[in-house]
Amino acid sequence: MWGAFLLALVPLLWILWTVVSKGGHLLLDSQWWTNSQKGITARREGGGAIHAIQGTLIQGLTTAVISVPIGVMTAIYLVEYGRGRLAKAVSFMVDILTGVPSIVAGLFIYALWVTTFGFQRVGFAVCLALVLLMVPVVVRSTEEMLKLVPNELREAAYALGVPKWKTIVKVVLPTAFSGIITGVLLGLARVMGETAPLLILGPYSKSIATDLFSGLMPTLPTMINQDRTESLQPAVDRVWAAALTLILLILLLNLAGRVIARLGSVKK
Template identity: 60%
Template sequence: MTMTDTERPAITPAFQHVSAVRKAKNLTATVLVWLSFLIAVVPLVWVLYTVIEAGITRIPYTNWWSQDFGDVLSDEVGGGVLHGIIGTLLQGLLCAVIAVPLGILVAIYLVEYGRGTKLARVTTFMVDILSGVPSIVAALFIYALWITTFGFPRSGFAVSLALVLLMVPVVVRSTEEMLRIVPDDLREASYALGVPKWKTIMKVVLPTALSGIVSGVMMALARVMGETAPLLVLVGYSGYVNWNMFSGEMAALPLVMNNERVSNPIGEGTVGFDRIWGAALTLVLIIALINLAATVIAKLVAPKTK
């Protein structure tokens, strides 16, 4: 025998009455959250507006993207930052080629093989220390090791080595977090089918976490591309395009800004002012494109759900 709807006991709905105190607390928390959000956003919008307003005068010109400063006098209107763009991209790309595999392999060891081991604890401690190392310290270390001890010349490759020290801990941390959120059920299901651990990592764990790993890598790359200290210590400024990472002076967008600050007056309306803010806006646009590419790639490689 089953009860009809009229015979079933009525279910008392939850939260029939919300007290005034709870409503006040909820309103206070909501206001504080929105206020904190606005406090964080206002400086960001202010900085972005300032960079766009001051740097937009040079961006629309074609020669800004297709020429360098090699044949232009320091105080002469004209030229472009092609040499800085190429230097920034080359140094960042070489840094990523070294740092990304190294960081991902370290993260795989920490999550998949070294849980609870003494070596994993030491590695985690060293990664934490490395993540707090200032960029100038990383640059001085590479200068002492690569240039002073080994005798190699100052070059774009030395800059990339310093950037590797700054990028590796970010890649390790982001990849480690992405691997940890992969459900253990997927690993156990793969092991139950007789799949070796290394193949489980390659075919199951990494593809599942790949979208987050890509986003973390792109964010780390965008972060190191704006560093200035390694450029000042490890390579000299060149107004010409230099494709050789192992020899000769090489420009980068942060180095272009510093050179213009030193060699030209930077009052509003001057050549130096326009070049500095134009290079700053160019760097912001490149980083924005990298972040956009990270978002698109992460969506493309994310696991498909029905």
């Protein structure tokens, strides 16, 4: 058992060690967190990643804001209301959506957004593609959490003369709250590290962009991809540093989620 544990730990520590040793020193410089890469070539040192960090956060949060209500409500429908054919069809669709490769989601939105509607490639289009990837994760995890809520609690509420919708909102959802948050964060972690739709819909740019509806929006994955073939040392260092930043960002989100989940979880 310990052997298996160590075996699982080796790649994890290896990745962390490589990323930290090759990119860690850049993160200690305060300009990494305050400056963008504007005007900085691969040859030059310096500059920061704030443009990419902002882009990743804005896109991640927008995606979550759209996906979480859709996903949670779909899960509520499937667990609490869904009977018969429609529910089976919805469940099947979610399964299909789970299996959609991210590049297909990206191409689909490209076909819709750019080819059909004739819009520009903007941050919001990226968010739409990420929504396609995040919704099934949220649906499935929320579904599992709602199923874990004992039926006795629902019956207890019904027996008090509480209508079904109120039972779900006031009893079932609070009981499953911490599990739902965990599922949302797993989904968010997945989409924040997603690259394929970003390559298609949100090419990299070096300056800060906060408008989801106009201009290119840089993100950490595209920043990593941009310089990954570069052989000049300053650019290579920045690639590793951006990778470490992305790992830290997702770790931080997970920790924040744990705290939120603990605050609102079942009291013991």
